[in-house]
Amino acid sequence: MKAANFAYHRPETVADAVALLGEYGDDAKILAGGQSLVPMLAMRLTFFENLIDISRVAELQSIDLEDDHVRIGAATPQAFVGMDDEVAESVPLLSMATPHIGHFQIRTRGTLGGSIAHADPAAEYAAVAVTLDAVIEATSSRGCRQIAATDFFTGLWETALEPDEILTAVRFPISSGRSGFAVQEFARRHGDFAIAGATVAVDLDDNDHVIRCGIGLLGLGSTPRRAAAAENAITGRPVTDVTPDEIGRLAMSGLEDVPTDLQGSASYRTRVGAAMVARAWTEATEAIHA
Known part of the structure; x- marks a missing residue:
């Protein structure tokens, strides 16, 4: 099938791309890597009457270290x-x-x-953005606005972008202090979409107490999401008091829209998800003490 x-439109600048998107509205779609x-x-x-290819827009291909964050252009491969x-060095989870x-x-x-x-919902970079509290830049003819990653994903394949906006960059905070990171996911074959997975970023103080923990979940809902219940339950506790089984169980608590599909039932995904969180937690915390 074809x-x-x-x-097909190939703008050379963000301004040109935004103008095209404003002109064609809902009849247009941004094409990056495709x-x-x-x-x-x-x-x-899906079908769109107009494709706006931004893969050659040079200003969207960049990796810049700026104060306390790394800004990555949207079209960076x-x-x-x-x-x-x-x-x-700065954003190891990526x-x-x-x-x-x-x-x-x-x-x-x-x-x-x-x-x-x-x-x-199974996208790794989306989970990383949520886990690290990244900030997403959206540009239109009206200017540029910043959207917190936790507010960006609104539903299956849906975001907070307005019809005339282009995602132009993502800002990831730079890790500092005693921090550990890990990614764990399970797929039937390497390269397949994850059945379930987890991204973990944890910060400890000098007394080995958890001062921040971000736990992102892949494939366990209609959007990339944070395991807020687990994060809140362990913040402030000594890291040695938190067992992998406990954090895996806490991370799965309260999940209401875990999908059932050909890859597995909701209960199966939940069991796998708990195991992935437990493994990622272990890897991240062990890295701090390595």
């Missing part, structure tokens, strides 16, 4: 993010998550912003 006919959109078009699962030394995204060929075309804007 995609239905569409008009690793998610193109298959959906080919299978006729995932492979570049995974190989960048500055990212590995580097850890990158190898879990599809295969190398996909990562050379797929982009950080495209992955996040697609809002797949």
Whole structure:
């Protein structure tokens, strides 16, 4: 099957892209790496009269260290993010998550912003953004606004972007102090979408008490989400008092929309999710004491 006919636009600047999006409105769709959109078009699962290809917009391909955060342009290829030394040092969770995204060929075309804007509940970069309290930049003809990652994902493949807005960059806070990070996910084959997974970022004080913990969940709802119940329950406690089984169980508590599909039932995903959180917690906390 082939995609239905569409008009193809290749702007050279963000301003040009925003103008095109404003002109065509709901009849237009932003195309970045195309690793998610193109298959959906080919299978006729979606259709747009106009595709606006931002993959050649130079100002959207950047990795910049700015004060207390790293700003990554939306069209930066995932492979570049995974190989960048500055990212590995400043936002290690991004580097850890990158190898879990599809295969190398996909990562050379797929982009950080495209992955996040697609809002797949099993997307690794989306989970990282939520876990680290990243900030997403959205640009339109009206200007640029910032959206907290925890407010960005509104439903299955749905975000807080307005119809005339483009995701232009994501700001990730730089890790500091005694911090540990880990990514764990389970898929039937490497490169497949995760049945369930977890991203963990934990900060300890000098007395080994948890002062912050972010736990992102993949494949366990209609959106990438935080395990707020688990985070709240362990903050302030000595890290040695928190067992992997406990945090895995707490992370699954209160989840109401865990999907059932061909990959597994909701109860199966929940059991796998608890195991992934437990493993990620263990890895992250052990890294602090290594």
